[in-house]
Amino acid sequence: MPEVCYQGRIFQLREDETILAGLLRQGVELEYSCRAGVCNACIIRATAFDPDLERLKTGTLAPNLVASGHFLPCKTRLKGSIELLDPAPGLADNPVYARTTVTGRVVGKRWLTDDIVQLHVQPSVDVIYKAGQFVWLYHSDGQARPYSLACSPQRRQPLEFHIRRHDQGHVSRWITDELTAGTDIALSLADGDCCLEDGMNTVVMVAFGAGLAPMAGISQQILDGGEAAVGGHLLHVAHGKSGLYGESDSWDLAGEIQASASMQYTGLESRSELFTSLASLNSRYCDAYWFLCGSPDAVYQSRDELLRLGIPEGRMRFDPFESQPLVALPENDECQPDYPDPQPELWAWLNEDNRLATIVADFYLQIFADPILSPYFENISRRRSREKVFSFYQRVFSGEPSFFGDRPDHAHHWMVHSDDIFDYQLLLMEQTLKNHEMPGLLITIWMSYEEYFRRDIIKTRPEGY
Ligand SMILES: Cc1cc2nc3c(=O)[nH]c(=O)nc-3n(C[C@H](O)[C@H](O)[C@H](O)COP(=O)(O)OP(=O)(O)OC[C@H]3O[C@@H](n4cnc5c(N)ncnc54)[C@H](O)[C@@H]3O)c2cc1C
Ligand code: FES
Structure with a gap:
C-alpha cells in the first residue's frame, strides 16, 4: 500500500487516490485550490522516494523547482513510499511558472447564452491536445486564465472555447466584451488530464454551465469512434432551459448525441434534478468513470454525493473551474527567458x-x-x-x-x-x-x-x- 511520510507521521494511501486526496482525507492541512494541476497552489517537495518507481507530476513548474524535488500532489498517485517536506520558503505564495505560448487568431465569436461566448481560435502552429484538456488564454495585458478546449483534435477544426462572462472577471470580461474576430491572442500549450484513458469503457459526464466545453470535446471523440470509450452519457446542468446551450439549433450537440448509438444526452434545469437522478445513474452504469466539470461548488458537491454512493475517487475525473492567481506572460517575447537555472x-x-x-x-x-x-x-x-x-x-x-x-x-x-x-x-x-x-x-x-x-x-x- 502506498505510504507518505510527512511531518513525522506515516499516512497510508489508497492506490487510486492522489497524494493530496489521501492526506486531506486523513485530516492533514495542505494548501490547494484547483486540484487539477493548474494553479500550482499545492506545490510540495519530495525527499526520499524511488525515482524509478514514481512518476511525480510536475505540471508547469519550472525546471529548477522540479530539480529540487518539487511536484504537484493533487495530480500524483503513488506506487511505493515517499517522504515529503513543505515547499522551499516563499514558493507557496509565489509559485514559479514555466509556460510556453503560441499565437492564435480569433476566427469566430458569438453568444451561446446570455453570459457564455463561443470562441474559435486558429493557432499559428499545430497545438497538440487531447479532448478534455485546457489551455491558458492571455489577456492583451499579459494576465492569463485556463479555459477548456471544447473540441476534439480528430475533427481538425479551429480550437473552440466556451467562455462564461463574470461581471468582475478580468480575463473573461475582456474576452467576451472586447476581443474581436481577426485579433491575435496568446495561448499556452494544452494541459490537464480530464481525458479518456484506456479501460474507460463507459463514461458518465456531468457538465455544469460552461463545464460543457471539455465534455463536448470528449463527446465528439466518442461519437467519432475515438480510442478508449465505447459508450457514454452526457448530462448538462444549467439554470433553466436557456442555459442548455448544447440543445440550440445553431450548436446542436444534444441532437448529434441522440442520433448516435454510442451516447445519450440529458439536459437538466437545476442541480436538484441531478442529485435525484445520481443513484439511478449509478445503478445503471455501475462500472462507469465519472467526469465532473464546471462551477467548483457544483463539482465538489457532486463528487461528495458520488463518494457517498460508494463510487471511488479513482473512478472520477474532475475539472472545477476555479479562479486562478494572476499569471503574467513572460516578458521580452512570447517565449521564456533564455536559460533556466543550471542543475x-x-x-x-x-x-x-x-x-x-x-x-x-x-x-x-x-x-x-x-x-x-x-x-x-x-x-x-x-x-x-x-x-x-x-x-x-x-x-x-x-x-x-x-x-x-x-x-x-x-x-x-x-x-x-x-x-x-x-x-x-x-x-x-x-x-x-x-x-x-x-x-x-x-x-x-x-x-x-x-x-x-x-x-x-x-x-x-x-x-x-
Ligand atoms: C482547468 C480549468 C478549466 C477552465 N475552463 C473554463 C472554461 O472552459 N470556460 C470558462 O468560462 N471558465 C473556465 N475556467 C475558469 C477560468 O479559468 C477563470 O477562472 C474565469 O474565467 C474567471 O476569470 P476572470 O479573469 O474573468 O475572473 P478573475 O478576475 O480571476 O476573478 C474576478 C472575480 O470574478 C468572479 N469569479 C471568477 N471566477 C469565478 C467562478 N468560477 N465562479 C464565480 N465567480 C467567479 C469572482 O467574483 C472573482 O473575485 C476554467 C478553470 C480551470 C481551473
Ligand atoms: S491544487 Fe494542485 S495544482 Fe492546483
Missing part, C-alpha cells in the same frame, strides 16, 4: 566519465537511423549535429557559457519540427537516458528542461542551416 546534481552525473558525450553520440546514432527523424538532418553531418547539441546541453545543464549560439532556437534550428515530432523525439531521448541508466529523478529533470525549450524548438517550417 548541479544533473551536471555532476553527466560530467562523470564524459557521460553526456556518450549519451549524445548514442542519441544521434538513433536519430540518423530513424525514418521519421533522419529527414530533418539531411545535409548535416552527424559529427556536427553531435557537437552542437553537446555544447548546448553542456551550457544548459552546467551554466557555463560554452555554447557558440546563445539562443536555444538557434541552438536547435536543425531540429525544426512540429509538436508531435518533438514528442516523438522526447520519447527517444527518454529511452536513451534509461538505456544509459540515468537515475529516474535526473531523467525527470532533463525532460523538464526539454519542455522548457519546446516552444523555441518547434517551428512551422524548417529554417536553413
Whole structure:
C-alpha cells in the first residue's frame, strides 16, 4: 500500500487516490485550490522516494523547482513510499511558472447564452491536445486564465472555447466584451488530464454551465469512434432551459448525441434534478468513470454525493473551474527567458566519465537511423549535429557559457519540427537516458528542461542551416 511520510507521521494511501486526496482525507492541512494541476497552489517537495518507481507530476513548474524535488500532489498517485517536506520558503505564495505560448487568431465569436461566448481560435502552429484538456488564454495585458478546449483534435477544426462572462472577471470580461474576430491572442500549450484513458469503457459526464466545453470535446471523440470509450452519457446542468446551450439549433450537440448509438444526452434545469437522478445513474452504469466539470461548488458537491454512493475517487475525473492567481506572460517575447537555472546534481552525473558525450553520440546514432527523424538532418553531418547539441546541453545543464549560439532556437534550428515530432523525439531521448541508466529523478529533470525549450524548438517550417 502506498505510504507518505510527512511531518513525522506515516499516512497510508489508497492506490487510486492522489497524494493530496489521501492526506486531506486523513485530516492533514495542505494548501490547494484547483486540484487539477493548474494553479500550482499545492506545490510540495519530495525527499526520499524511488525515482524509478514514481512518476511525480510536475505540471508547469519550472525546471529548477522540479530539480529540487518539487511536484504537484493533487495530480500524483503513488506506487511505493515517499517522504515529503513543505515547499522551499516563499514558493507557496509565489509559485514559479514555466509556460510556453503560441499565437492564435480569433476566427469566430458569438453568444451561446446570455453570459457564455463561443470562441474559435486558429493557432499559428499545430497545438497538440487531447479532448478534455485546457489551455491558458492571455489577456492583451499579459494576465492569463485556463479555459477548456471544447473540441476534439480528430475533427481538425479551429480550437473552440466556451467562455462564461463574470461581471468582475478580468480575463473573461475582456474576452467576451472586447476581443474581436481577426485579433491575435496568446495561448499556452494544452494541459490537464480530464481525458479518456484506456479501460474507460463507459463514461458518465456531468457538465455544469460552461463545464460543457471539455465534455463536448470528449463527446465528439466518442461519437467519432475515438480510442478508449465505447459508450457514454452526457448530462448538462444549467439554470433553466436557456442555459442548455448544447440543445440550440445553431450548436446542436444534444441532437448529434441522440442520433448516435454510442451516447445519450440529458439536459437538466437545476442541480436538484441531478442529485435525484445520481443513484439511478449509478445503478445503471455501475462500472462507469465519472467526469465532473464546471462551477467548483457544483463539482465538489457532486463528487461528495458520488463518494457517498460508494463510487471511488479513482473512478472520477474532475475539472472545477476555479479562479486562478494572476499569471503574467513572460516578458521580452512570447517565449521564456533564455536559460533556466543550471542543475548541479544533473551536471555532476553527466560530467562523470564524459557521460553526456556518450549519451549524445548514442542519441544521434538513433536519430540518423530513424525514418521519421533522419529527414530533418539531411545535409548535416552527424559529427556536427553531435557537437552542437553537446555544447548546448553542456551550457544548459552546467551554466557555463560554452555554447557558440546563445539562443536555444538557434541552438536547435536543425531540429525544426512540429509538436508531435518533438514528442516523438522526447520519447527517444527518454529511452536513451534509461538505456544509459540515468537515475529516474535526473531523467525527470532533463525532460523538464526539454519542455522548457519546446516552444523555441518547434517551428512551422524548417529554417536553413
Ligand atoms: C482547468 C480549468 C478549466 C477552465 N475552463 C473554463 C472554461 O472552459 N470556460 C470558462 O468560462 N471558465 C473556465 N475556467 C475558469 C477560468 O479559468 C477563470 O477562472 C474565469 O474565467 C474567471 O476569470 P476572470 O479573469 O474573468 O475572473 P478573475 O478576475 O480571476 O476573478 C474576478 C472575480 O470574478 C468572479 N469569479 C471568477 N471566477 C469565478 C467562478 N468560477 N465562479 C464565480 N465567480 C467567479 C469572482 O467574483 C472573482 O473575485 C476554467 C478553470 C480551470 C481551473
Ligand atoms: S491544487 Fe494542485 S495544482 Fe492546483
